[in-house]
Structure formats: C-alpha cells, structure tokens
Amino acid sequence: MTKDQKDNLFLLVKSLTKSEKRQFKLYVGRLGVNADSKFLNLFNLLDKAKIYDEALIIKSGIVKKRQLANVKAHLYKQILISLKLNPSHQNVRSQIREQLDFASILYHKGLYKQGLKILDKAKELAINNEEKNMAFEIVELEKIIEAQYITRSISNRADELVVQAKEFSALNVIASKLSNLSLQLYSIMLKTGYVKNEEESRIVNTYFNKRLPKVDIKTLGFREKLWLYKAHLWYNFLMQDFLNCYKYSSKLVDLFYENPEMINLNPVFFLKGNNYLLESIFFLRNRPKFIKKLNELKATVENPKFIKDQNVSTLVFLYTNFHSINQHFIDGSFEEGLELVPTIEKDLIHYKDRIDPHHKMIFYYKFASLHFGAGNNKASIKYLDRIISNKSLSMREDLLCFSRVLNLVAHYEAGLDYHLESLLKSTYKFLIKMNDLHEVQKEMIKFIRGLQDIYPHDLKNAFKELLERLKTYEEHPYERRSFLYLDIISWLESKIENKSVGEIVKTKYLTKYAP
Known part of the structure; x- marks a missing residue:
C-alpha cells in the first residue's frame, strides 16, 4: 500500500539534517553488529525514498511484513536517542x-x-x-x-529545603494557572475570533477575571511574568482593545531584552511575543513603529548568536513574512507587497511539512487581499478559492467568513456577474450556519444583490449611500473588526473617486497616520 508523506517515521527521517544523519550512522555503527541490521537498512531506504511506500519496503527484502511494525518502532527510538545526544539539541x-x-x-x-x-x-x-x-x-x-x-546537620537543612519547596510550589501554581488561562483564551480566539457583541464581551470578561490569579508583580520571576503578560494579551485581543494589546506585548518583548539569556532558552515565546507586538501595532496603523520593530526582530533572528532549530526556523519564516506583507496594507503599497508573493510561495513548498493548513490559508488570504488592493481581482479569486474549496480546513471562523465576502466583491469587480447569484446564496448559507452574520456583511451582500437593479448613471450615488451606512460601523466596538480584514470603506471610496484602492489607502495613511 502506498501512502503519502504522513508516516511518522518517514517524516522524522526526512526532517534530519545532513549532520544529524551522519551522527545517527556513527551512533548505530559504534557496535559492528549494527552494520547490517534491519533498522539501519530501513533507514537508508527511507532516506533515499521520495514517498513512503510500504509495498516497496517489503519488496526490497529488508524486512518481512510481520516484522515491519517492530523494526519501524525500533528505528524511530534509535533516531530519537541519536538526536538527544546531538550537541545541537543540548540546552x-x-x-x-x-x-x-x-x-x-x-x-x-x-x-x-x-x-x-x-x-x-x-x-x-x-x-x-x-x-x-x-x-x-x-x-x-x-x-x-x-x-x-x-x-x-539535618535541622537547618530540613528547614531550608521546606522553605524552598514551598516557594517553588507557589510560583509553579501561579505559572500553571496563568499558562492555563492564556491557552484557554488563545483557544477561544482561534475558534471564534474577536468578541462579536455585548453578551460575548461579558462572557469573556467574566471568564478572564474569574480565572486570573491575584499576584504581586514584585514577587514574580521571568516565567510568571511571561504568562501574566500573555494572558492579558489574549484577553485584550479578544476584546479588540489594541492599545492594551500593544501595552502587554511590549512588556512581553521587553522582558526578553531585559533578560537576553532567555531568548535562546525560550525562542518560541520570544518570537510569538514579537508577533503579537507587530499585530498590535498593525491594528493601530503606526507604520514607523511597525517598521522599527519588524527590523529589530529581523536583526535578532539573523544574528548568528540566535539559535535556530527546525521549529524556530519555521516560526521565523511565518512571522517575518506575515508582517513583511502586513506593512503594505498600512500604507496601500499593494503592488510593492505583491513582489514578496513568488518567493513566499516557493518557500511554502519547502516548509510544507512544518506549516499547518491554518497558517497556509492565512498566507493565501493575505495574497488575495494584496491582489484585490492592486486591482488584480481574478488573481485574488484564485487564492480565495483555495480557502473556500478546502472543506476539511480548520481555520478561524472570522477569516473564513471574510474570505467569502471578499470573494463576492472580487467577482463583482472582475465582471463575473454570472457567478454572483450562486455565490450570494452559498455565502448567506455559510454565514448563517457560522452564526457570524454582522451588519457590515449584511449591508455588503444586500448591496451586491441589488446591483443588477441599479442603472449605470445611479451607480455612484448607490456607492455613496452604502459608504455612509458603513461609516457608522467604522468605530463600532464589535462591527469594526470587519474592516480589519477587508477594507470595504476604501474600496467604496475608490469607486466614488475613480481611483485605485491603493491610492485611497495611501492618501488616508499620509493624512492620518504619517508622522
């Protein structure tokens, strides 16, 4: 039976670097008896194979079918032991x-x-x-x-150990409660996105305050502060309080720079902290600060002293590229942003076994948004279709919803009117099923549905009327999230003023956000 590259042993073998493969062979070769062993021969076969093919393994004569499971398990264990002994994995x-x-x-x-x-x-x-x-x-x-x-002298020693045990236990309990809270809030964010109404806001607020332990910041060490800031960060992201997101993500990143030895000991937390910081600044639309922090992150991860394993390298790829794209949404430089797409798509192939489908789809949404902003509507539709047609995708509900709304607008802009009616029906059906039909989305779908009844000379007035209705939601605490993913306001202004979306966004940035 031929399988795709999902066999655990095969994926482990393919993840090994040249030096790790060399060390493994030296490790198993330390005893001459292993030279022609079944598990070493299986390793060599898998190392050369492009796909995992069980039938080919049996046909090779290396191992009999009934022995294969045991030999694979033994090989898997020996590789892990070898990796454990590798200096690059010592910390x-x-x-x-x-x-x-x-x-x-x-x-x-x-x-x-x-x-x-x-x-x-x-x-x-x-x-x-x-x-x-x-x-x-x-x-x-x-x-x-x-x-x-x-x-x-056991008496003093006993008292000393008891005190230490109590101190460590208390701090470990605080860290555990904070890390649990942070993870639970992150789970809510992934599943449902930002709070959508007063009821959800009340639930999240109660949930957070009920589980947040009372602490004295002066008594906390690095680890406890780390989880405290992360818990506050996810709470404020859910509540769409981006100023406080910036506050706590800054505290998180500064914590690492104040304790530089912790960067290589906790590189994942360091990278995620910078990701949250850049997201916060992006939502606040402060491009100079965004560029400054992005460059600081790139300088740190490109420094030879920054240790990268495969997991860390993947995160560096994700976060530096996500935010390299995001900077172009702030000032409307969509054409410039599109120059990044071919390289990122090529690198996505290299990282295909290490990037989950959710993050891959986020890249596609960003690519689609860049193309839409640049007026390349058919190219935008191509990327959106990869998201919408993926029925097994586990992705944030809000992004799935806005992918469909953007798809509607892109079809209208591309002149693909014959698709609109079926798209409207499927989009309505999806949004109602997801319980995520917001006022902005309702207005957009209602408008596009009524376009066929509007005479060409009345079109500009129709755009103006829709713009006025949508502007009332621009600062709404729960509706404004619609504009974080899809800048409908700028699109409408571009139609009214006969300018590109990029020109509109750039003008607004220069008048409102530029220093």
Whole structure:
C-alpha cells in the first residue's frame, strides 16, 4: 500500500539534517553488529525514498511484513536517542535533566554525598534559568536523600529545603494557572475570533477575571511574568482593545531584552511575543513603529548568536513574512507587497511539512487581499478559492467568513456577474450556519444583490449611500473588526473617486497616520 508523506517515521527521517544523519550512522555503527541490521537498512531506504511506500519496503527484502511494525518502532527510538545526544539539541533543560538522572543513580547506589553535590549545582542552574518545575523536582529529591544521609546537620537543612519547596510550589501554581488561562483564551480566539457583541464581551470578561490569579508583580520571576503578560494579551485581543494589546506585548518583548539569556532558552515565546507586538501595532496603523520593530526582530533572528532549530526556523519564516506583507496594507503599497508573493510561495513548498493548513490559508488570504488592493481581482479569486474549496480546513471562523465576502466583491469587480447569484446564496448559507452574520456583511451582500437593479448613471450615488451606512460601523466596538480584514470603506471610496484602492489607502495613511 502506498501512502503519502504522513508516516511518522518517514517524516522524522526526512526532517534530519545532513549532520544529524551522519551522527545517527556513527551512533548505530559504534557496535559492528549494527552494520547490517534491519533498522539501519530501513533507514537508508527511507532516506533515499521520495514517498513512503510500504509495498516497496517489503519488496526490497529488508524486512518481512510481520516484522515491519517492530523494526519501524525500533528505528524511530534509535533516531530519537541519536538526536538527544546531538550537541545541537543540548540546552540548559537537558543539562539539568541529565544531572537529575545522574544524582538519582548515585542515590540508588548509596552515594548520597555525591548525589547531593550534583543536585546542588543542578538546582542553582535551574534557578538561574527560571526552570522552577525542575528546581522543585530537585528539592524533592534532596529531601528524600537528606532523610537518609543523617551525618549532616539535618535541622537547618530540613528547614531550608521546606522553605524552598514551598516557594517553588507557589510560583509553579501561579505559572500553571496563568499558562492555563492564556491557552484557554488563545483557544477561544482561534475558534471564534474577536468578541462579536455585548453578551460575548461579558462572557469573556467574566471568564478572564474569574480565572486570573491575584499576584504581586514584585514577587514574580521571568516565567510568571511571561504568562501574566500573555494572558492579558489574549484577553485584550479578544476584546479588540489594541492599545492594551500593544501595552502587554511590549512588556512581553521587553522582558526578553531585559533578560537576553532567555531568548535562546525560550525562542518560541520570544518570537510569538514579537508577533503579537507587530499585530498590535498593525491594528493601530503606526507604520514607523511597525517598521522599527519588524527590523529589530529581523536583526535578532539573523544574528548568528540566535539559535535556530527546525521549529524556530519555521516560526521565523511565518512571522517575518506575515508582517513583511502586513506593512503594505498600512500604507496601500499593494503592488510593492505583491513582489514578496513568488518567493513566499516557493518557500511554502519547502516548509510544507512544518506549516499547518491554518497558517497556509492565512498566507493565501493575505495574497488575495494584496491582489484585490492592486486591482488584480481574478488573481485574488484564485487564492480565495483555495480557502473556500478546502472543506476539511480548520481555520478561524472570522477569516473564513471574510474570505467569502471578499470573494463576492472580487467577482463583482472582475465582471463575473454570472457567478454572483450562486455565490450570494452559498455565502448567506455559510454565514448563517457560522452564526457570524454582522451588519457590515449584511449591508455588503444586500448591496451586491441589488446591483443588477441599479442603472449605470445611479451607480455612484448607490456607492455613496452604502459608504455612509458603513461609516457608522467604522468605530463600532464589535462591527469594526470587519474592516480589519477587508477594507470595504476604501474600496467604496475608490469607486466614488475613480481611483485605485491603493491610492485611497495611501492618501488616508499620509493624512492620518504619517508622522
């Protein structure tokens, strides 16, 4: 049976770098008996294969069908052990974990003093690097050993360990509550997007305040502050309070620059913090600050001291490209933004096994929006169709909705009138099903449906009337989100003034946002 590239072992083999493959072969070759082993031969076959083909593996004679599952499992485990030993995957956490394992071994051999000495150094390393979960685990093992190593002055030592255990436990509980809250808010954001009405706003507000632990910021370390800022950040994103989003994302990024050693220890959180910061500035439409922060991020990730594994490299690709595109939406430089698209599309192929469908579709929506802004409506429709036709897609509801609304407008602009009636029906059906039919969307669909009854010489007045109706929603706390994804106001103004959307956006930017 032939499968696509979804087999876990195959994906793991294909993710290995040349140096990791070389180390794996050295690792399994350390014993001569492995030279012609089934799992090594299977590794070599998978390394050369372009797709995972089980029938081809059986046909090769490397392994019998009934043995394949066990050989694959053994190979998977050996690759992971080899990767664990690779210096590129060694970090402070693995060093602390290794010292904990060593101390445990010494304890079981009755070498208490040696075990305690190792634990003392490991605990200091854990504390200095904000690894309080492991610090707590170390203290718990110290307590066990101290209970048996009775030749030391146990009274003071016992009190010291009890105090440390309580402190670490309390901070770990705070961090856990904050990280849980942050994750739950993020989940709400992914599923439903921003709050849509007073009822949702009340629910999210109650949810947040009920679960937010009371803390004294002065007693918190790096990790606790990190989760505190992230929880506030997601709450304010949901509430569309972008000034406070900027406030907390700035605190988050500054936290890393105040503790630079934490950047390489927590590169994912560093990158996500910068992503949130740039999103906040984008929504505030402050292009000079946006460019400044984007350049700072690029300078940091391009510095040789910034350590990139495959996961980090993927995030760097996502965030630097997302925001490189976003800067062109701020000032209407759509044509310039389109120059980025071919390179990004090429790179998307390279990252295809590491980028989830959701983020891929966000790229398509951004590409579609650039083309729409530049007047390339058929090209816009092409990218939107990739989103709309994907029936198995798990993507934010708000983006799915606006993809369909933009698709309607792009079809109208492209003169594809024969598609409009069926598109209107399918869009209505989808939006009602998603419970996301907003006033802005209703006005747009009603307008496009009535276009066929408007005489050409009355068209400009119809655009003006729609513009006046939509402008009432531009500052509405729940309706304004429609304009974050689809700048209908600028499109209408372009129709009224006979200018391109890019010209309209650029003029508005220069008069309102430019320094």
